[in-house]
Each structure stands twice: as C-alpha cells, then as structure tokens.
Amino acid sequence: MTAIDVEARSATVRLIVNGVERQVPLQPERSLLVALREELGLTGAKYGCGEGACGACTVLVDLSPERACVFSLGEARGRRITTIEGLAGQGRLHPVQRAFLQAGAMQCGYCVPGMILSAAALIARQPNPGDADITAALDGNLCRCGAYPAIRRAVSLAAELARGPEAGFAPRPAAATPPAITSSRGPWDLLPPTRRDYFSSLPDGLVAVLPPGRSGWWSSDGAWLHLGADGTATAFTGKVDVGQDNRTALSHLVAEELRLPAAAVRLVMGDTDVCPFDVGTFGSRSMADAGGSLRTAAAAARRWLIARAASRWRVDARRLQAADGSVRTRNGRRSIPYADLLRGLRRITIVSGRVVAGQPALRADALEIVTGEKRYPSDLTRPGLLHARMLRPPGLGATLRTVDTSGARALPGLTVVEEGPRIAVLAQHSTTADRGLSAIEARWQIEAQPAERDLETHLRSHPVAAEGWEGGSSEEQGNLERALRRAPVRLDATYRTAYIAHAPLETRVALAEWTGDRLTVWTGTQRPFALRESLAEALELSEAQVRVIVPLTGGGFGGKHTVELAIDAARLARSSGRPVKIRSTREEEFRWAYLRPAAVVDVRSGASREGRITAWDLTDLNAGAAGIESPYDFRNQRLTYQPAASPLPQGSYRALAATANTFARESHLDELAHRLDQDPLDLRLAHVADERLEAALEAVAERIGWARRARGSGHGMGIAGGIEKEGRIATAVEVRALAGRPLEIVRIVTAYDCGAVVNPHNLVNQIEGATVMGLGGALFEAIHFEDGRVLNPAFSQYRVPRFRDVPPIDVILLDRKDVPPAGAGETPMIALAPALANAVFEATGRRLRALPLLPDEAGPAQTPR
Numbered sequence: 001m002t003a004i005d006v007e008a009r010s011a012t013v014r015l016i017v018n019g020v021e022r023q024v025p026l027q028p029e030r031s032l033l034v035a036l037r038e039e040l041g042l043t044g045a046k047y048g049c050g051e052g053a054c055g056a057c058t059v060l061v062d063l064s065p066e067r068a069c070v071f072s073l074g075e076a077r078g079r080r081i082t083t084i085e086g087l088a089g090q091g092r093l094h095p096v097q098r099a100f101l102q103a104g105a106m107q108c109g110y111c112v113p114g115m116i117l118s119a120a121a122l123i124a125r126q127p128n129p130g131d132a133d134i135t136a137a138l139d140g141n142l143c144r145c146g147a148y149p150a151i152r153r154a155v156s157l158a159a160e161l162a163r164g165p166e167a168g169f170a171p172r173p174a175a176a177t178p179p180a181i182t183s184s185r186g187p188w189d190l191l192p193p194t195r196r197d198y199f200s201s202l203p204d205g206l207v208a209v210l211p212p213g214r215s216g217w218w219s220s221d222g223a224w225l226h227l228g229a230d231g232t233a234t235a236f237t238g239k240v241d242v243g244q245d246n247r248t249a250l251s252h253l254v255a256e257e258l259r260l261p262a263a264a265v266r267l268v269m270g271d272t273d274v275c276p277f278d279v280g281t282f283g284s285r286s287m288a289d290a291g292g293s294l295r296t297a298a299a300a301a302r303r304w305l306i307a308r309a310a311s312r313w314r315v316d317a318r319r320l321q322a323a324d325g326s327v328r329t330r331n332g333r334r335s336i337p338y339a340d341l342l343r344g345l346r347r348i349t350i351v352s353g354r355v356v357a358g359q360p361a362l363r364a365d366a367l368e369i370v371t372g373e374k375r376y377p378s379d380l381t382r383p384g385l386l387h388a389r390m391l392r393p394p395g396l397g398a399t400l401r402t403v404d405t406s407g408a409r410a411l412p413g414l415t416v417v418e419e420g421p422r423i424a425v426l427a428q429h430s431t432t433a434d435r436g437l438s439a440i441e442a443r444w445q446i447e448a449q450p451a452e453r454d455l456e457t458h459l460r461s462h463p464v465a466a467e468g469w470e471g472g473s474s475e476e477q478g479n480l481e482r483a484l485r486r487a488p489v490r491l492d493a494t495y496r497t498a499y500i501a502h503a504p505l506e507t508r509v510a511l512a513e514w515t516g517d518r519l520t521v522w523t524g525t526q527r528p529f530a531l532r533e534s535l536a537e538a539l540e541l542s543e544a545q546v547r548v549i550v551p552l553t554g555g556g557f558g559g560k561h562t563v564e565l566a567i568d569a570a571r572l573a574r575s576s577g578r579p580v581k582i583r584s585t586r587e588e589e590f591r592w593a594y595l596r597p598a599a600v601v602d603v604r605s606g607a608s609r610e611g612r613i614t615a616w617d618l619t620d621l622n623a624g625a626a627g628i629e630s631p632y633d634f635r636n637q638r639l640t641y642q643p644a645a646s647p648l649p650q651g652s653y654r655a656l657a658a659t660a661n662t663f664a665r666e667s668h669l670d671e672l673a674h675r676l677d678q679d680p681l682d683l684r685l686a687h688v689a690d691e692r693l694e695a696a697l698e699a700v701a702e703r704i705g706w707a708r709r710a711r712g713s714g715h716g717m718g719i720a721g722g723i724e725k726e727g728r729i730a731t732a733v734e735v736r737a738l739a740g741r742p743l744e745i746v747r748i749v750t751a752y753d754c755g756a757v758v759n760p761h762n763l764v765n766q767i768e769g770a771t772v773m774g775l776g777g778a779l780f781e782a783i784h785f786e787d788g789r790v791l792n793p794a795f796s797q798y799r800v801p802r803f804r805d806v807p808p809i810d811v812i813l814l815d816r817k818d819v820p821p822a823g824a825g826e827t828p829m830i831a832l833a834p835a836l837a838n839a840v841f842e843a844t845g846r847r848l849r850a851l852p853l854l855p856d857e858a859g860p861a862q863t864p865r
Helices: 003-010 032-039 093-102 110-125 131-140 147-164 248-259 285-314 338-342 368-369 430-438 451-462 480-486 530-541 564-576 586-592 656-674 682-688 692-705 758-781 833-843
Strands: 012-017 022-025 056-063 062-068 079-084 204-211 222-227 235-237 266-270 320-323 326-329 334-338 346-350 386-390 399-403 414-419 422-427 441-445 473-477 489-497 509-515 520-524 546-549 581-582 599-606 613-621 637-642 717-722 727-735 744-752 811-815
Touching: 012 480, 022 032, 022 451, 022 744, 032 131, 032 430, 062 110, 062 235, 062 599, 093 110, 093 147, 110 131, 110 147, 110 368, 110 717, 131 147, 147 758, 204 285, 222 338, 235 248, 235 285, 248 480, 285 320, 285 326, 285 338, 285 346, 326 338, 334 338, 346 727, 386 564, 414 430, 414 564, 422 430, 422 564, 451 509, 451 599, 480 599, 480 613, 489 656, 509 564, 520 530, 520 564, 530 564, 564 581, 656 682, 656 717, 656 833, 682 692, 682 717, 692 717, 692 727, 692 744, 692 811, 727 833, 744 758, 744 833, 758 811, 758 833
Parallel strands: 012 079, 204 346, 235 266, 386 581, 520 546, 613 637, 744 811
Antiparallel strands: 012 022, 056 062, 056 079, 204 222, 222 235, 320 326, 326 334, 386 422, 399 441, 414 422, 473 637, 489 599, 509 520, 509 581, 599 613, 717 727, 727 744
16 A cells, blocks of 8 residues: 555545535545445435436535536535435425425435435526426436436426425425334244234234235235224235335225225335245236235225124124224214224234225325435445445356456455355445455456347347246147238238346345344345245255345336345355445446347238238247237237347346337237228227227327328327236327437327226326336337447446436326226336337338337437427
C-alpha cells in the first residue's frame, strides 16, 4: 500500500446530508452512493447500474439531481445533499411524495425514490411542467416495471398539489409497524396444525387452516389465517411480491370475505418458517391459486364467527350476517364486534365465495416506498456483515487455467476464500471487496461457441429430446397435409425473436446468517420453498434448519428463480462465522442470469379464396409451448414445440413463450388477411372460437376507431389478440412512419378480460407496465453474444424503454364478476409486438418478421403531449 493510500484511508470528507453535517472516510474508489448507504445507513438511494444510466441512485446535490453511483466523495465535499429520507423532513410529506401515493405510481417501487427526487427538482425550477418537460427531466430514470404512465400522472398531480391551497409539506400519515412473526418449533408447513405455535407471536383469537391439496395444482398448497381479539386479521401465503402488488389484491380478497376494512388485514408473504408451502410466484397464479385458498380460509373464519354469535345469542345462524368487523342480526338490532367473540380464545379450526371487487386500493407499503424506508434485499444488513464478491469466468464455457490470489491476500481488511472451483473475497466494505476481486489474476481458456449471427442455424441443427416441463410437444387434428395441398391460397413464413434480459432494477442479492446450526437467508427469490430445499441439500441440512425470507423485491419478471447466489452466501457465512451478503453487479446480472429464450417459429397456412382458413401448421423451435394453442377455429392444424440446445442460459420470463408464439400467429394472420384482401379484424372475428376474446377484439377496435382508420401513406393501425393464463387480451396500435423520420407510435389501446376485477387501479397499472415492457422486446431489446460472452452487459449498451419511448396507452377493463380473477402481470404484453408489426406493415407495406423490429434504431420518436 502506498503512502497516498494510507493518507486517503485516514482522511475524512465533510458532507452536509439532509441538513446535518457528517464526516465519512474518504477513499478514492468510494462513490457518494456507497458512503450514503454503508457509512450513513441511508438506503433510499439504490444500487442499480454503477454507471449513472438508470437513476435508481438519484440524490439532490445543491438541489440538482445527480447520480450518486458516479458522484465521487471528493466532488461532494461541503455540498448540500438531499436523499429521499430528508426530502420533506420528519413527520411530513413533499407534494411529490403525496402525489405518488394518491396516484399509486409504483409497482415494485425500487425506482421510486430516484423518480421522486428528480420530479421534485423539476417542480422546484418549473412549477407547471408539461408532459414534454416531465419526459425530459425523468428520462434518465428507469422503471423496469414500466409504470411510466402512472408516474407521469403523479408528477402532473404533484405540480397541482404544489400550486394548490394545500401547497407545501403535508403531515405524514401514521404507519404502524407490526411485530415480527416467528416460530420456535420449526417451519409451520412441516408441522401438523396442532403443533404450530401460532399464538407465540399472534394475539388471542382464531386460526383457520386450509390443509394442503385443495388449491391450484401447481402453485399454492393450503392457507392459514388468524383473526385476533385486537380486531386485526393476519393472512399467510407463500407467494412473494416482486412488483406486481399481489399483496394488495390478496389482502383485499381477505378483507372483503371477512367484511373487514382493508387496513385491518396484514399479509405475511414468502417466509418459509411461517407461510404455507408454495411452488413459486410465476405463471400469474397468485390470484387464481393463493387468492382462492385465502378466500376459502377467510370465508370459513367468517362462518365460524357467525356460528359463535348465534350460539351466544341462541338464534338461528341464518338470521345473522357479518359486516364492518361485527356479527349482527339482519334487522340490525343486535351487533357484536369480532373482538368480543374472540377475546380469551386460542382456537385452531381446520376448514374444507364471494369475490370482492372493483374498488381502488392503496398498497399497504406505499408510504414506506415513497419515503425511502422500505427495505429491499440489497438494503438489508446484519451486525458484523461481510460483503462478498465471487470470481466468475468471462463467459459461458470458459475454463480456469491459472489463478494468482496473492495480490488480493496482500490487501488489508480482506479475506480470500478458495473452496474447490469457488473463489471469493470477503470484506467489511463493498468497495474493499471490489478492489480485492480486481487484484486476483486469473487466466481462462475460452472455447469457440455459436455467435448471434449463427443462432438460427444452430437451433435448427441442435434439437434436443427434453422431458417434463421443458419437453417437446406436438398436437394435430384433421388432415393437415391434405388441407395444405388443396388450399388455393398458401402462405409460409418464419418469425424470429431474440434473447432478451430480465434486467430487473435490483440485481440478485442474498444475505445469509447462521445461528448455531440454523441458517436464515434473505433474498429476492420467486421460489422461497424451492430455495429452502436446495439450501438444505447443498449444505446437508434438514429443511427445518433453513429459513428463507423474501422481502419486497425490486423486480423479477420470472428471472429470480435460481439458487446459486444464496448457496454461495450460505457457504461463505458458515466458513467465516459472520453474516455474508452477495450482490450481483449489473454486468454480472447481464452475463450470468438466464434469459428469455430466443425463438424461431415456422408457420404454414392454407385458406379458401373466400377467406376460410383450412390449414394451420405452427412449429416453435426453442422458445416453448406457452401460447402455442390458437384461440381460432382451424379445423386442420398441427402445433409443435421442438426444444433445442441453447447457446445461452435461458429460463422463465414474463409470459414465457406466449410472446413469441403470439407474435408469429398474429403476424401470420395479418399477412394472410392481406393475401386474401380481407380486413385483418374481420378475418379474426370470422375464426375466433372464444366469446370473451371476441368481445375484447371488438372493444379495442371500437375504441381506436378501426373502421374509420386512414391506411397507407405512412399511417397505419394493427391489431392482435390472444388467450394466456386464463386472461383474454386484445391490443391495437396506431403508428406514423414517414420517410426520413423515426417510427412514431401514436397510441396504444388494449382491452383485457381477467375475469372479476379485484383492484382496478393496480390492474390498469399492471397492464400499462406489461405493455411498456412489451415495447422494449418489440422494438429494440436484444442480447448480443459471441463465444458464450454477452457483449452488451450494461444499461448504456442494452436498450430498455424509457419515458421518451412510451406513447399514450388506453386501457379497457372488461370486468366479469362471475369469473374467478386471473393475473395481469404477463398476458397483457403478448399482443403488443404483433399489433405493432401489423401497424408498420399497413403504414409502409414492409413486413417485419423478427423481434426486435428496430434493432438498429434509437427507438420511436414521441410527440410531446
């Protein structure tokens, strides 16, 4: 270590943070972000990209928004720094924070602190901003969940609040912090109900237990719910919230079934010690499975309360009803609060509805999100915590030839751990761990592997015979080949989609801590119980010795199913005897997380000259079978999914393969309609075999003005639809594509039928977010690779949607009270890409059959609104 290093480490820098003078150690490599988080405990500024490209770390420096991850401590010396924690001061809310609460402008919420600070700076210098001003000011802030429309509405509302009669900082609403719930006897799902120590953490009352095996076959497994003598209800589910806000929707199902106000219901999620077993949060199954289980348990608890009141009053239970947290006679003359029925009781009842709905609801943790108090996995710490970095190869298939760790071992405050092929560095400060990893000299042998340009050839020449979930499939009806031979109108075409990254704003994080021989891991997994099993197996423990806790997580989109990071953290925590946290860098997230599968989809079709489709043959290569079934009546058809040997790791992604298969089907239908000289909507309506999808197509066509549309000369509309995860989606897009100008998306209209609408506000937010995320994959998102190495592993190189890319989005909710609710996190995105491609064709006559549609473009231009 040089004298300069010694001096730098002994020096401090003076900062003025949220009005308070602070002294923090000055290290040359330490950014303002690291100092705020690790030295001062201010975690509202988030890790995101490390290059100033995402805005998650935004703070105000002398009232100007700056990216703290690239702002050095030297630059910050003596400057006035405002973080989200100090924006309004204790006990108050800034108008922007109030507006975000009122507008519900969040999904996972990870981006919200940075968004709020950027918006506050905008309104301070421009009290009446227009949409173009909002776009310009916030375009550097990413929301991977795609909540830009809601955020835009919130900023406009904030400007109104700041100018209105209640301008200035408002008192902050009180937020109660419920006590932690623990089990001293082991995980409740591994114990019979009568042995679970529910009442060691919960007040007197009733616990209703729905045993396993009565809910959705692939997701939730039972439920339990506690009604307390203190007037509150606590429901438990193994589902997790990675931004879709299933917490609010599930809580409201429970509240409505119990006839309680929403504020009286607490939902405990994703804690393997106290929650029911759950396969995972994916497939839009939260409402379909966990919702049904919780509703059943809540309905049983309500019936039990009515029966208890009937027994106390010695009346027929049919003369009683539950309402407003009480049981009362139907004539309203007698009433008894739930609390009076439960006081002094500790009862567990085993149980064998009415869907609420239609009322907007504020999410329970919204206040914590807008004030920066919400703790995500990357924000968590423990006493004595060590930060770890793992040595990873530069690409897939690379083999470690030689390694020299002496440079890292010579650094003070650093420990090098070598366990077989795993090499890690541990340090008290994350920057020290980063420096230690950089000091390791490793040489790798890299083998030649397929490149992006060879992808289709490779996939076609490397089919695999996978089994189970990943296995191929082929379904055929009628006589396809004869129908193709006889069809007077034929069309054969191939459609392609690229690998794309989940790129959640919060990268994968795991924190592991041992207490004796028991392990606790905090992480943002979508499969906590599967992770518990994997940890137990890898570490030779029983599952009862492992606890997995999933806090609210900064996005997932199907990308947080893996277990390796948590296992590495657990091993290092055991060997070091201290808690260990591993947080993937943005580059590691791009290089080592699995991707949405690339697809090659071949479609052959035949039709009569009158416009009847008589033959349909679709083969999906590599992507998957999701969405491959057609909602149209094709009497002679074959649907085939052929797995292939992927050159890159691939796995679950929002909507799975339904995006690729819907793109191929709906693009091909549009091509066929033009070949037949038919209107693309009429061709769909003539063949659609589902009344609910038909209604969605008609609704979206009417709203966008399909029958009156102008065609050609650079202007066009496209339409597409689909069925997936029990939801029906129809999307129409209007574009302008003028010579010499970027493509302009004028507007998007989308109609969604998810059955009964539980929380319309959040449903619209989810649909808008899925649509925005779909825009990225449709227009410009693509992973570039060669020899197993991802070539664009940064937000500055991998294009994702920003404010400037988002056109007006008009959402139509088709509410069906008689149909159980389906999820909305995936299906709304599947029809966007084909509708957009079809609109481009109508405007230009150019048929685009590969996603992204504009791989070499900077993205669509937007007209200020």
